[in-house]
Amino acid sequence: MTSVPGLALLTLVLSGSTMAFVPNGGGTSTHVSITATALLDKVTETCRAVVEAAGHEFNPTGPSPDELVQACLGPMATGEVSGAKFHSALQEIYVQHGLVDHDFANSAPHHFNSEAFLEGRGLITEGMATIKANIRGENFKAARETLGRILHTLQDFYSHSNWVELGHTDPYINLIRPDLLLENLPDVDTATCSDCPSGTCPNPILPNVLKDKMLTSGYMGVFSAAKPKGKCSHGGAGDLTSTVVPRGGISKDERRPDNVAVHNAAVKAATAASLQLLQDIRLAAGDKEFLRMMGIARSSVVCFVIDTTGSMSDDIDAAREVAYEIINKNRGSQNEPSEYILVPFNDPDFGPMIRTTDADKMKREIAKLRASGGGDSPEMCLSGLQIALTGSPDNTYIYVFTDALAKDIHLKGTIMALIMKTQSTVSVYMTGHGGRRRRSIRAASFEDYKQLALASGGQAIQVSKNQLPQATDVILDTATSALVTVLQRARSPGKQETFPFLLDESLKNITIYITGTSITFTLTNPAGVTQSHNQASGSLATIQTVGNLRRIRLNADNQIGTWQINIVSSQPYTLKVSGQSTTTFIYDFVERFGGPHPGYAVISGRPLAGQAATLMLTVMSRKGPSLMTIEDVALVTVSGPETHSNGTTTDMGNGNILVTVDLVPEGEFVVLLKGTDKESKSDFQRQSTTQISVSKVNIQAGVAGSVEPGEAFELPFSVMTQGSGGVYEIEATNDRSFPMNFPKSVTLTTGVYTNATLTITPPASTPSGTDVTLTLEAKSASGADSNYVVLRLSVVTKITDFFQPKCEVLSVLADDCPKTQSECGPFQWDLMASLTDGNGTGIESISLSQGAGKLTTTSLTEPVVHVNYTASCCSQIVELIAVDKVGNVGKCYHSIVRSAGPPALTLSLPLCLFLLLFAFITRG
Structure with missing residues (x-):
């Protein structure tokens, strides 16, 4: 049964712009809608289990992603909690459906076409092993991408095969269990379909195939009409085999008048199968790691990339102090980072990456850092940054501490690509003036750091070593929940210019950053009140100047409306306005593709030049998208003469927008969104941070x-x-x-x-x-x-262990339990069981899935693990979950619930008298 949050969140899915079952909605289920139903139900179920196990009540205040995340995080989520990471995780899974149809349109195993059952099952089981291994390695993005791909293949089985025509209503468990055989598969010479000239026959599958429960699927010809004699086709305009006898097809991708029943049955089975697969992954990973994979997290991820050469002692101390302050200040609050990452680099070494959710462990790791070696040469800064960008989740805030220029400047193009792909924000703290001698093929400069920072939406901050502790307030600003960008611009060369920016009611902790030298500015609020750069503490803001950084923190009052900042400088400078708000958006550039299952696929690199750009954009807020009106989406240049390329928007409903921009700006640009909050009647604007450009390649x-x-x-x-x-x-x-x-x-x-x-x-x-x-x-x-x-x-190491751990219940002592639940309190029952993994890899963990008792086990390294479970007679069901070292999941279930006997026969008095009289007469 779909939960209320699941049903409501499901409406956020792009029903009209994603792939098969079919690309367009029209009352037909799509891969995305099926995946969303399963994912959101499983996330809600897992959240409920985690929150209630901690002794709290799970009670979302509404259906929006932010409200579900807030309920899932429990009492810690007391402030502004954004659902953007959760939404982004869902989208990373959803977009894989389009990529499978785009990249593997002619691959039979990816779609269970052409009776490729063993190969398709192989993709699913290999993918499940990969996901479990990735979760153990905390590679959650890789896990999500694989999950999206195998869900597509799994769901295609129910649409492209005759599983539901055979009368099956439950999922085919053998598809996710490689230890079970796939049975009743026809050989290549066995005919499976009758001819259907119209292409819309209700059931063209041959009677003997149905009678013998033979499993078949339609042949698909993208480039050729050839298929074995007598075989079913997939069907549809994209299938060339559908015009070869036997004509027609058995695909249930699209609901038609002739296939309503089997289409609906396929959707139901595909949804149940998706839930089955997700449950297996959840049990193997554990609830908390499953939720981490799904992007359910308190706040941002904070990553430090620190130069550890001999001259960096003071810088390391400053980085250590700011890390400690972030940890100590935010511990136990909604602003506590969900993960800490550390990447040291030196010359010639860099790494390893240290990742942890344990704040105390991060303290210990940073405490170990010592400055040593390095000499006077530049360091492997970009190599360390590459590890950070690839190992951190998308949208991570990365802070680089160095006093040297990059020796490995040849990686600059790679770093730019990774910034655009991950949309992470990089800020560089450089002490001194980069005076250490360069020995790289191309001479690096501080300008390279500035370009990388600007491309990501960060800052390149140049200060003296004794100023560094004051400059790290920027890190404290960004190590927070629900951070959004209102405006970011850059000018090189500098000039006098006035920048307007709109602040709305939802924004909190608004901060303006200006980097550059020889700068003066005047800040003006909507009421016309001004404050100049030389007023450190004024009526509008508190201004802090450190090195080339100006940090302007607005006062709490009088924030709503259009502000202006007038900047005067002949030198290059950057401007950024940010704050905290749950009103935000995520986006992807996409391209339309054709084929058997046309739709939109996400573009990995830069959009192509010389053609319209298309974006899929999702807007979200704390109370959900229904309370927002989107008025304008534009591509805006950040540097040089400012140009706006307005997009044509198609409202897909529930905050989902398809945007087409006919004329893309030249140079680097960002996405600017403007709208109105209907509840507060407050206008808002938001800007993406990562700069993008087009390419002809x-x-x-x-x-x-x-x-x-x-x-x-x-x-x-x-x-x-x-x-x-x-x-x-x-x-x-x-x-x-x-x-x-x-x-x-x-x-x-x-x-x-x-x-x-x-x-x-x-x-x-x-x-x-x-x-x-x-x-x-x-x-x-x-x-x-x-x-x-x-x-x-x-x-992933090739998996040879496909067998689940086995459970044998040895004894159950429940005789003392009373017959009625009302008297169960003082009594207990015991269960003893043995768990084995046969010839497998060995049992890695044993946990309780159901039951409120005490579980003890012997050593997991033993061939046979003995389990003892003791519980109150009030808790009458136990389910143990055993996971082996490659993620196979075994279950052990037992119940002491006493089945009720047959109901006593009760008769009314008139009926009793009638029966007595009848007996007397018949005997007489």
């Missing part, structure tokens, strides 16, 4: 599965340009330094894709669950145009 590549340690993995990719043809350079990097082979250049003809292959080989010692981020870039010989694709590969 396009790279296409997709990940089909996981990678095995020690095995070469081939990744085909294609490159095309709409610009001038010729030789284009290919650059590829990965964040694990795994060896790769790829062509260093390709020769392109305008408008034609050129195919190539990259080979990457993880060392045999790579731990299972490791993910590697691969950045592939193509750029013109002049370097004037380039584009990239960022892919995540999961390294």
